[in-house]
Amino acid sequence: MSALDNRLFAKMNGIGNEIVVVDLRDQKAPVTPDDARAVAAHVPYDQLMLLQPARLPGTEAFVRIYNNDGSESGACGNGMRCVASQMFAGTDKSGLTFETRAGLLNCWRGPAEGLFTVDMGEPKFGWQDIPLAEEFRDTRGIELQIGPIDAPILHTPSVVSMGNPHAIFWVDDIEAYDLGRFGPLLENHPIFPERANITLAHIVDREHITMRTWERGAGLTKACGSAACATAVAAARLKRTGRVVEMTLPGGKLTIEWREADNHVLMTGGAEFEFEGRFDPALFAPSLNSNPA
Numbered sequence: 001m002s003a004l005d006n007r008l009f010a011k012m013n014g015i016g017n018e019i020v021v022v023d024l025r026d027q028k029a030p031v032t033p034d035d036a037r038a039v040a041a042h043v044p045y046d047q048l049m050l051l052q053p054a055r056l057p058g059t060e061a062f063v064r065i066y067n068n069d070g071s072e073s074g075a076c077g078n079g080m081r082c083v084a085s086q087m088f089a090g091t092d093k094s095g096l097t098f099e100t101r102a103g104l105l106n107c108w109r110g111p112a113e114g115l116f117t118v119d120m121g122e123p124k125f126g127w128q129d130i131p132l133a134e135e136f137r138d139t140r141g142i143e144l145q146i147g148p149i150d151a152p153i154l155h156t157p158s159v160v161s162m163g164n165p166h167a168i169f170w171v172d173d174i175e176a177y178d179l180g181r182f183g184p185l186l187e188n189h190p191i192f193p194e195r196a197n198i199t200l201a202h203i204v205d206r207e208h209i210t211m212r213t214w215e216r217g218a219g220l221t222k223a224c225g226s227a228a229c230a231t232a233v234a235a236a237r238l239k240r241t242g243r244v245v246e247m248t249l250p251g252g253k254l255t256i257e258w259r260e261a262d263n264h265v266l267m268t269g270g271a272e273f274e275f276e277g278r279f280d281p282a283l284f285a286p287s288l289n290s291n292p293a
């Protein structure tokens with residue numbers, strides 16, 4: 001018996017990031033990594049956002065975030081906009097607060113219908129915070145490369161934690177690299193003890209960046225909100241952009257503001273409902289062949 005048996009789910013997308021949202025605030029039973037993988041086999045998703053009972057006063061829910069490989073993440077920007085969109089529906093509230101493994105997140109209705117803003121909190125730059133396996137004093141560009149030593153294909157990424165680990169490689173053309181091939185190698189590089197989300201980014205001008213991401217635990221996706229935040233912050237740290245940047249991802253656009261006043265990163269973008277359904281308990285039944293004689 002799984003906590004997800006017969007549960008209603010909403011399939012949504014955050015500018016192309018495939019998201020499944022399930023409201024489990026009325027029950028305490030845990031959802032396991034096996035459950036998360038079983039859902040992915042049935043309703044393909046990048047992230048599964050589980051609303052669990054609130055643990056702190058003033059919060060709507062504790063949001064547990066699973067990647068489709070069954071691993072957990074502390075942050076998912078596009079998923080949080082989908083959660084906000086579901087939770088704002090039918091209310092006249094203007095703001096909501098959620099708890100995730102990475103801390104508290106505030107969400108607001110955005111500047112136009114269908115847009116939502118998430119306060120993704122403060123970025124972290126210390127090598128232990130990302131985390132990296134060894135000390136780097138300057139994480140604006142770390143010594144890491146792939147390809148021939150004297151002619152690397154990708155090198156010197158900026159690294160940032162947005163509650164989850166990100167490495168951003170600066171390139172002239174984001175389409176010129178086989179991210180499906182390099183992504184898994186870099187995601188699992190020993191320098192990243194908790195693996196990492198890998199982004200290729202091109203700075204168009206001081207207000208525009210194009211990017212695409214190989215996501216830890218989910219692979220190539222059309223959008224990664226926390227990667228957009230990490231990339232915008234990393235570009236501003238290098239003094240190559242201002243603090244408000246429009247990000248173009250394969251699935252759409254996000255506006256990222258790295259607020260000077262409190263160091264928080266605000267992400268604004270769309271969230272769309274696609275369909276809803278109920279999980280068939282047979283999905284979570286142990287396989288008859290799991291322990292062959």
Ligand SMILES: N[C@@H](CCC[C@H](N)C(=O)O)C(=O)O
Binds near residue numbers: 017046047216
């Ligand atoms: N799609 C997400 C990021 C999801 C988590 C990531 N794959 C990880 O494991 O860190 C987003 O929109 O931020």
